[in-house]
Amino acid sequence: MHRLKNERARTTTLAQPAAPIVSIEPFVSTTSVGLVPDAQSLHNTAMQTLCSSRTHISRRVGGDRFKGTGHSIIALSVVLAVLLFGGGCSGGEEATVDPTAVFAESVTAMKALQSFHFVYDVENPSDAPQASGTAIVRIVGDVAANGNMQASIDLTQNGVPLKVEFVAVGPTHYVQDPTSQKWQGVPAAFSPVGALNLSAGTIQVLERITGLEYVGEEDVGGGPAYRIKGQVEAADVAAIAGSTSTETPFEGEVWIGVGDHLVKRINLLGAATANETTGTVRTIELSDFDKPVEIVPPQ
Numbered sequence: 001m002h003r004l005k006n007e008r009a010r011t012t013t014l015a016q017p018a019a020p021i022v023s024i025e026p027f028v029s030t031t032s033v034g035l036v037p038d039a040q041s042l043h044n045t046a047m048q049t050l051c052s053s054r055t056h057i058s059r060r061v062g063g064d065r066f067k068g069t070g071h072s073i074i075a076l077s078v079v080l081a082v083l084l085f086g087g088g089c090s091g092g093e094e095a096t097v098d099p100t101a102v103f104a105e106s107v108t109a110m111k112a113l114q115s116f117h118f119v120y121d122v123e124n125p126s127d128a129p130q131a132s133g134t135a136i137v138r139i140v141g142d143v144a145a146n147g148n149m150q151a152s153i154d155l156t157q158n159g160v161p162l163k164v165e166f167v168a169v170g171p172t173h174y175v176q177d178p179t180s181q182k183w184q185g186v187p188a189a190f191s192p193v194g195a196l197n198l199s200a201g202t203i204q205v206l207e208r209i210t211g212l213e214y215v216g217e218e219d220v221g222g223g224p225a226y227r228i229k230g231q232v233e234a235a236d237v238a239a240i241a242g243s244t245s246t247e248t249p250f251e252g253e254v255w256i257g258v259g260d261h262l263v264k265r266i267n268l269l270g271a272a273t274a275n276e277t278t279g280t281v282r283t284i285e286l287s288d289f290d291k292p293v294e295i296v297p298p299q
Helices: 002-015 039-052 057-062 069-085 092-096 099-111 198-208 234-241
Strands: 115-123 134-144 149-157 160-169 172-176 183-187 210-220 223-232 250-257 263-269 281-287
Touching (some): 099 198, 099 210, 099 250, 115 198, 134 198, 198 234, 198 281, 210 250, 223 234, 223 263, 234 281
Antiparallel strands (some): 115 134, 115 281, 134 149, 149 160, 160 172, 172 183, 210 223, 223 250
16 A cells, blocks of 8 residues: 555655756846846946945845846846956046036036136135235125125234224225224225125136046035046135235146036135245135125215
């Protein structure tokens, strides 16, 4: 009886159809399981997933999206396609940034602006000698496209700190006396900021900066920005510094918004006046683009 059962079991086992043979060539357009795409498509998909979405493939293989035998085969095929065809992340957008093109787009965007807010800082090295005469420390204000400006200025007069209110309308600059609070109109040549024109000056730097080198991408002004460095001639710095007494080029860095192409920050390293040293750094932060401002002569 036991022998008969064993013979039946053996007969049943032998009678079962053989399991389908799954192709061991997972990189052809059509396979026995019909789940795996061609190799180049797999490679392209894999690299797009790895580089564009910056997601590790281990998460893709191990996650819920690859549950089941069919998906496991696809996941394995993706990995093998990457290994067989090679390739790697090229660094995404950062690796293909053309600083010249970025500056050209920024010039167009900045020329279209009607206004912006700015914070302008001048920082001297701690061991720099005390400045004589008038020296700008900080300016905070707004600029219109026509060059008109209103701002609060922190400065030193022979080492004594002062704060003055300032308005520039056309060729006339208005300065409020910090003691009497009275406004006085003076030609630009005699104002505390000289020929400072951040609107035209920023565009001039963008158009004339040389030796451009892409540094990387950073978060500035609440969003990603391209950081690009280069050399700025002293004559081109004058519109931003108010005046220059040197012919030595400045080391410059500009941060330009990835999406809107607007200048978010400018750094200039160098001495613009006799009161400054080669370690003096000017930093200009721009924001509130196209926010309505009305700049008129003070009453």
